[in-house]
Amino acid sequence: MHVVVCVKAVPSTTEVRMDTVTHTIVRDGRQAVINPFDTAALELALRIKDAAGEKGAPAEPVSVSVLSMGIPDTERLLRDALSRGADAAVLLSDRAFAGADTLATSYALACGLAQMPPADLVLCGKMAVDGDTAQIGPEIAGALGVPCVTDVRELAEVGAGRVRVWRGCEGGTELAEAPLPAVLTVAKEAADLRMPSIAGVRFGERARVRVLDAPAAGADPARCGLAGSPTQVVRSFVPQRTSVAVRVEGTVAEQAAQVADLIEGMTL
Amino acid sequence: MSGLVVDAARCVGCRRCEKACATAGIVVEGRLARVTEGCVLCGACVEACPVGALHIEKGAAADAADLAAWQGVWVFCEQDAGAVLPVVFELVAKARELAAARGCAVTAVLGTGADDVALGAGGPADAACARLLAGGADAVLLCRDERLAQRDAEPYAAWLAELARERKPEIILCGATPFGRELAPGVAVRLQTGLTADCTVLEIDPATGLLQQTRPAFGGNLMATIACPAHRPQMATVRPGVFAGLVGAGGAGDADGLAAPVVEDLLARVSEVALDPRATSHVRVLERRLLAEGASIAEAPVLVVAGRGIGSKKNLALVRRLAELLGGEVGCTRPLVEMGWLAYRHQVGQTGVSVAPKLLVALGVSGAIQHLAGIGGAQTVIAVNEDPEAPIMAAATYAVQADCVAFAQELTTRLEG
Numbered sequence: 122m123h124v125v126v127c128v129k130a131v132p133s134t135t136e137v138r139m140d141t142v143t144h145t146i147v148r149d150g151r152q153a154v155i156n157p158f159d160t161a162a163l164e165l166a167l168r169i170k171d172a173a174g175e176k177g178a179p180a181e182p183v184s185v186s187v188l189s190m191g192i193p194d195t196e197r198l199l200r201d202a203l204s205r206g207a208d209a210a211v212l213l214s215d216r217a218f219a220g221a222d223t224l225a226t227s228y229a230l231a232c233g234l235a236q237m238p239p240a241d242l243v244l245c246g247k248m249a250v251d252g253d254t255a256q257i258g259p260e261i262a263g264a265l266g267v268p269c270v271t272d273v274r275e276l277a278e279v280g281a282g283r284v285r286v287w288r289g290c291e292g293g294t295e296l297a298e299a300p301l302p303a304v305l306t307v308a309k310e311a312a313d314l315r316m317p318s319i320a321g322v323r324f325g326e327r328a329r330v331r332v333l334d335a336p337a338a339g340a341d342p343a344r345c346g347l348a349g350s351p352t353q354v355v356r357s358f359v360p361q362r363t364s365v366a367v368r369v370e371g372t373v374a375e376q377a378a379q380v381a382d383l384i385e386g387m388t389l
Numbered sequence: 390m391s392g393l394v395v396d397a398a399r400c401v402g403c404r405r406c407e408k409a410c411a412t413a414g415i416v417v418e419g420r421l422a423r424v425t426e427g428c429v430l431c432g433a434c435v436e437a438c439p440v441g442a443l444h445i446e447k448g449a450a451a452d453a454a455d456l457a458a459w460q461g462v463w464v465f466c467e468q469d470a471g472a473v474l475p476v477v478f479e480l481v482a483k484a485r486e487l488a489a490a491r492g493c494a495v496t497a498v499l500g501t502g503a504d505d506v507a508l509g510a511g512g513p514a515d516a517a518c519a520r521l522l523a524g525g526a527d528a529v530l531l532c533r534d535e536r537l538a539q540r541d542a543e544p545y546a547a548w549l550a551e552l553a554r555e556r557k558p559e560i561i562l563c564g565a566t567p568f569g570r571e572l573a574p575g576v577a578v579r580l581q582t583g584l585t586a587d588c589t590v591l592e593i594d595p596a597t598g599l600l601q602q603t604r605p606a607f608g609g610n611l612m613a614t615i616a617c618p619a620h621r622p623q624m625a626t627v628r629p630g631v632f633a634g635l636v637g638a639g640g641a642g643d644a645d646g647l648a649a650p651v652v653e654d655l656l657a658r659v660s661e662v663a664l665d666p667r668a669t670s671h672v673r674v675l676e677r678r679l680l681a682e683g684a685s686i687a688e689a690p691v692l693v694v695a696g697r698g699i700g701s702k703k704n705l706a707l708v709r710r711l712a713e714l715l716g717g718e719v720g721c722t723r724p725l726v727e728m729g730w731l732a733y734r735h736q737v738g739q740t741g742v743s744v745a746p747k748l749l750v751a752l753g754v755s756g757a758i759q760h761l762a763g764i765g766g767a768q769t770v771i772a773v774n775e776d777p778e779a780p781i782m783a784a785a786t787y788a789v790q791a792d793c794v795a796f797a798q799e800l801t802t803r804l805e806g
Binding site: 132157192193194216219220222223224227250251252253254255256257258259260262263264268269270271272285287289290291292293294295296297298299300303309310346347350351352353354355356357358359360365366367368369373374376377378380381383384387388389 | 392411412426427428429430431432436445469541542543546566567570571572573574575577578579581582583584585586587601605606611612613614615616617618619620671672673674675676677678679680685688690691715716733739740747748769771772782783784785786787788789790791792795796799800802803804
């Protein structure tokens, strides 16, 4: 069984620092990390691989690949994933991929998947902390024409051509079953990514990261990057938070009395 | 070809673009900016340039005649246990505004499963249609099909995409619920169009007629306005509660009080549509584990949110008691979940749950930006904190500078009395 985990390089913090002179965002000096939701997806994939390697487990071996679209430096993060137990890594890197919205990104990732051994399971983080659209997983599923289960909290069972997972739903969780191949998007709480082993670090240093440009990925340039993105950012701005809070003064008892009156006046 | 273009006549070599770039995608050499292989076309340098020397050039625009064929605003109507979700009425109200600006109609699109197929006319689907029409929709497209019973996004996406191809709506709005967030991307990718998630502002640009979609990014630290100029439909999702203020007293689709002939008139505006025979549902739900009644903080009308300022785990009992007295639920900030004081499902914020209660009482919450990103939908926020400079105090409706535990005790005593 082949499990592919899609990962995204994101800034290590979502804090936005403003240049007080130009009123623009300062982006320098930030170290990219793997999106935290994607690390949970990677750990789930590694657990599937571990379970298949246990004594008495069904014979089918599991291999885990990581796939990313990003600048050449993203290779560093893919090596990190390899050091933690992934078997192979593919990086889609080309100027043609730049400026992609979710549609163009999911197209590129689908092209990347087509260049790899067929995936039985594609795992994505539920969302990325920088864009937080949560659209890539369902769009990949739509592009591949396979089922999608989002917000996976726990993996119950995988094998025999199907996967069973607990996913979030209104008011609780539900056990959902989908036939393979399928796309799952993983919640952050699902798993904490393991630390690399010494052998893993060595493997991560030596292993080959396959870097594919757009032609090598078989991607149509018109559907990639900015050219392939239906949405455009018209403008971006930092929201102004002005203090309009009404101060409730007095002793604690007086404050509590005022707040109790306030609440009483509301229709809840 | 599209890309970042430097206007050499304007560039003064100030290096602000270089500083703004996170990927070394632009460098200044000999007082002139040069784009490198590292550029990911994020646009940060365009914003940073003080002399307007940079712009991102896009390829050919679509044929205007093609775009004009797409008309009308659609709202996808999600149901839960046979009831149309409140977010749908919020979107219908917003759709009315957009439709007024575009001079077009609002269509509610409702899919329903096997139960309703059996019940037919006069069943819950008819009641839902009447409510939607009373709530502001001009027409309803209704599909009764057993394959829509499972709440699997796949057949829904296939259905909506096919319907949109055929009937060409200019705009499709969908609630950013767990189901909607799975469905909308499935529709967008099938139609090869753009989709903007979690919009907080939707308006029509009077100059271009395009839907301007404003949404938070970077955990709410940055707002971006997005347009989808050359593809149709223009698609957006909106979180529950964001447009709650638009739904008037009678606007929530209250059709119960309507006379039978009026309902009949309304139902004349419902068109039944079929689901493609090839559309199949693959995901089956085998079992559900629901939390205690009303325990979902996303939908709670009242929330008492505890932050690190409550000091000790034992004070959670007080927080719970206060929530109980107010008829609400308990939320918390991320540190409390990390310390194991409360389960993840109580976490309010960017990586937790986004909430939209009528009343939110924040006890000892500092108001980290990721947390504030999750409480934007709250109508009234009462913040209690010893530090008057805590960010939550500026974001709140009412700021109470006090020891939050002592305050909570006082308030609890009063409410009990």
